[in-house]
Each structure stands twice: as structure tokens, then as C-alpha cells.
Amino acid sequence: MAIYTEPTSSISIRFPSTNSMNTRRTFIKGVGSASTLTLLGSCKEKPNTIILAPDSTQRKKVNALLISATTNPGQKSLEHAHEMIVDTFGTAKRILLINFASLPEKRDSYAKRMRAEFSKIGPGYDMYSLNEFDLFECAEAVNTADGFYVSGGNTFLLLKELYDRELVGLIQKRALAGTPYIGSSAGANIGGQVIGATNDFPLVDIPTRRSLGLLGAVYNPHHPDPEIDKTQFDARQWKIGEYAAHNRDEAVVGVTNPGMLRIRGDKVYLAGIGATAFIHRNDDRFVVHSTLEDLGRIFAASD
Numbered sequence: 157m158a159i160y161t162e163p164t165s166s167i168s169i170r171f172p173s174t175n176s177m178n179t180r181r182t183f184i185k186g187v188g189s190a191s192t193l194t195l196l197g198s199c200k201e202k203p204n205t206i207i208l209a210p211d212s213t214q215r216k217k218v219n220a221l222l223i224s225a226t227t228n229p230g231q232k233s234l235e236h237a238h239e240m241i242v243d244t245f246g247t248a249k250r251i252l253l254i255n256f257a258s259l260p261e262k263r264d265s266y267a268k269r270m271r272a273e274f275s276k277i278g279p280g281y282d283m284y285s286l287n288e289f290d291l292f293e294c295a296e297a298v299n300t301a302d303g304f305y306v307s308g309g310n311t312f313l314l315l316k317e318l319y320d321r322e323l324v325g326l327i328q329k330r331a332l333a334g335t336p337y338i339g340s341s342a343g344a345n346i347g348g349q350v351i352g353a354t355n356d357f358p359l360v361d362i363p364t365r366r367s368l369g370l371l372g373a374v375y376n377p378h379h380p381d382p383e384i385d386k387t388q389f390d391a392r393q394w395k396i397g398e399y400a401a402h403n404r405d406e407a408v409v410g411v412t413n414p415g416m417l418r419i420r421g422d423k424v425y426l427a428g429i430g431a432t433a434f435i436h437r438n439d440d441r442f443v444v445h446s447t448l449e450d451l452g453r454i455f456a457a458s459d
Contacts, residue, residue: 220347254306
């Protein structure tokens with residue numbers, strides 16, 4: 157049964173099919189009419205609320221994995237990250253896929269593909285896609301997930317849709333409390349303090365570059381490897397150098413496609429076979445290959 161209240165802004169209420177409604181009901185339990193009305197009021201699209209950046213103390217419980225590329229050249233989708241995904245999610249099985257970085261018409265097919273991918277990673281994962289939920293259900297979907305997987309695409313589109321639905325603060329709150337967060341490409345980009353070092357075109361306008369802040373730095377995915385493409389490497393380093401020179405209170409970390417950052421509280425480690433991280437902090441430059449070195453200490457000076 158659909159519930160309707162008079163909207164204060166233009167909202168399209170989608171009446172779900174029986175199958176999709178059953179899927180969502182298995183995810184959202186105990187949501188009666190009163191709470192549904194509350195959700196409709198709290199999750200409608202209205203002027204954006206800008207969240208505050210968490211400090212290192214607030215990040216003490218973060219359990220996150222920021223993957224540079226969904227597909228590492230020469231491997232299948234997420235193949236290079238299987239072990240770290242299992243490690244990050246731990247006992248979490250009810251995974252909320254957030255695929256808002258994809259164009260709307262591609263989200264259903266993407267969700268189908270990611271369910272198939274996660275069935276290969278390990279047994280027992282139940283993946284639900286946020287694009288399958290009605291607008292008034294989105295907050296409850298975030299609040300009841302065991303873990304988040306935020307996929308790649310256009311970072312501007314992803315962040316705008318999350319702000320439009322007032323979900324940035326909700327996701328941040330749960331991730332800061334220890335709910336596992338995995339982001340790939342655009343999903344990794346919003347794991348940083350701001351999306352200032354995204355590689356994407358500004359497909360849409362956004363209210364702010366401020367993102368989740370699970371990492372005490374700005375994340376640049378798909379950083380070129382100088383051993384593979386020196387021209388692209390030099391161009392990216394120049395761009396990041398310009399950004400770091402202008403935003404001197406922000407550290408920027410670029411991670412090559414095989415790599416990912418594993419975050420455990422204030423500890424940050426590089427993972428991935430053949431991965432490299434390139435860090436800019438003020439006038440300093442760091443190149444990290446080791447998976448044992450804590451990058452968090454490098455970011456701390458700009459936190």
C-alpha cells in the first residue's frame with residue numbers, strides 16, 4: 157500500500173511492483189505506517205544539509221576499504237580485491253549497494269551484475285540496491301544495512317544524489333560507528349574529505365565538495381603508473397600538485413589501479429599486488445609501495 161502526503165517539493169512517488177516490494181520488505185522490517193510517514197518527511201528532496209568533516213578522534217572506529225578501480229586491467233571485476241572485501245565486511249552479510257554514480261537508466265542492470273559478482277566473492281551476501289527503494293525508504297535502508305558497497309561512475313552525480321536524499325550524514329554516522337564501508341572509484345573518492353581530486357567531469361552541480369571524511373585526506377583513484385604511462389603520470393602529478401598548492405590544509409593520495417586503501421580507525425594501509433600510492437601534502441611528496449607502512453601518520457599533519 158502506497159502512502160502519500162503532500163510534498164513540499166516535487167517528488168515522484170514510484171509504486172513498486174509486487175516482486176520489488178517483497179525484496180525491499182525483506183530488507184526493511186518493522187516499518188509501519190507511522191514510521192513510513194516519518195521517513196517520507198525526513199528523506200524528501202529539499203535544500204541540502206552540509207555535513208561537518210570528522211576529525212581523527214571521530215574516525216577511531218572506521219572500518220573501510222577504498223578501491224581505486226573496480227576492474228584492474230588483466231583481471232575480472234573486483235577480482236583483485238576479493239580478499240580485502242571479505243576482510244572488511246567480516247560478518248556483515250546484508251550489503252546495501254549504492255550505485256548512484258551510474259546513470260539512472262543503467263542502475264538496475266548494474267545491480268544485477270554486482271549481485272552476481274558478490275556471489276563469487278563469498279557465500280551468504282545479500283545485496284540490496286538503493287535505487288530499488290522508494291524515496292521514503294532510503295533512510296531506513298541506510299540505517300538497517302550491515303555494510304555499504306558504493307560503486308563507481310560519476311562522482312558528482314553520486315554525491316549530488318546522496319545530498320538530495322540527505323543520506324551523506326546518515327552514511328557517515330554509521331561508518332564512523334564502525335559499519336563496514338567499501339567504495340570503488342567514485343565510491344572511494346567520496347570516502348575522502350572532499351571530492352576535489354576526482355577525475356570526473358562535473359555532470360551535475362553539487363552543493364559542496366565535502367564528502368564522508370572517512371579518510372583524513374583527499375582520494376584520487378586511477379592514478380597513472382609511471383612504469384606504464386609516463387605522460388599520463390606526469391600530467392596527473394601536475395594537476396594534484398596544483399591542487400595541493402592551493403589547498404594547503406589537504407593531503408592528497410593518488411592510488412594506482414591495482415591498489416586500495418584499507419582503513420582501520422586512524423591506521424591506513426596500502427593493499428593490492430603491484431600497487432603504489434603517491435601522496436602530496438603541502439610541499440612534500442611521498443611514494444609508497446609497502447603494504448606495511450601506516451599512511452595515516454602522513455595524513456595527520458593535514459588533518
